[in-house]
Amino acid sequence: AQSVAQPEDQVNVAEGNPLTVKCTYSVSGNPYLFWYVQYPNRGLQFLLKYITGDNLVKGSYGFEAEFNKSQTSFHLKKPSALVSDSALYFCAVRDTNAGSGAGSYQLTFGKGTKLSVLP
C-alpha cells in the first residue's frame, strides 16, 4: 500500500520570505512524486513531479521540490513567496511498478496543506 503524509494542515509565511511545504511518502517500490495546487472551488493544477534523476525538481511559478530517498520526503519550496501563492497544496505518490501487476496507476494524495502568504 502507498501513503502520503503532509504533517502541517496550515503554513503561514510573509510575502517575500521562503516557503516550505512538507511531504513524506511510503511506497513499496520506487516512487513517482507529484505536487498539485488547488484554488477554491477549482480542480487540481499540476506543479511539478519527480520521476528519476536529479533530486531537485523545478516546476511552475518558481516552485521546486527536493526528493530525499533516505528520508522518504519530497518537500515543496519557493525562495520568495507571493500573496497569490495562497492556496491548498497536495503531495501525491504513485508506485513505479504500475502496469507490471505489482502496482497501480492511481495517485495517492496527502490531506493537503493550506498555504497562507501574508502581505
Next chain:
Amino acid sequence: DTGVSQNPRHKITKRGQNVTFRCDPISEHNRLYWYRQTLGQGPEFLTYFQNEAQLEKSRLLSDRFSAERPKGSFSTLEIQRTEQGDSAMYLCASSAVLPAGDTQYFGPGTRLTVL
C-alpha cells in the same frame, strides 16, 4: 489543448435519485481517472480506464457507482440511489501513455450535493 472538462459543474439532488456526470479528457490522452474529494481531504481514487477498458476499481466504488468510457473518449460516472454520504467533489483526470511517470491533468470537478 483545451484541458479536461467536466459537466455539470454543480449538481444538487435528493436522496435516492440517480445522477450522471460527464468527463471529456484532453484529446489523445489514453488514460482517464475518476477521484472523489470530500471537504478537508485529498482526492481519493475511484477508477481508471485505459482507452475503453476499465482496468482498476477502488473498493470505494460501491455497487451503486458505475463508470463507462465508450469508444475510449469521454467518460461518464453514474451514481444510483444517491445517499447523503455521496456529497463530494468528483474529479476527473487524464494522462497520456508515457514510458515513465505520466502526469495526470485534472478537470474543474463536479460538486455533488445530496439533500
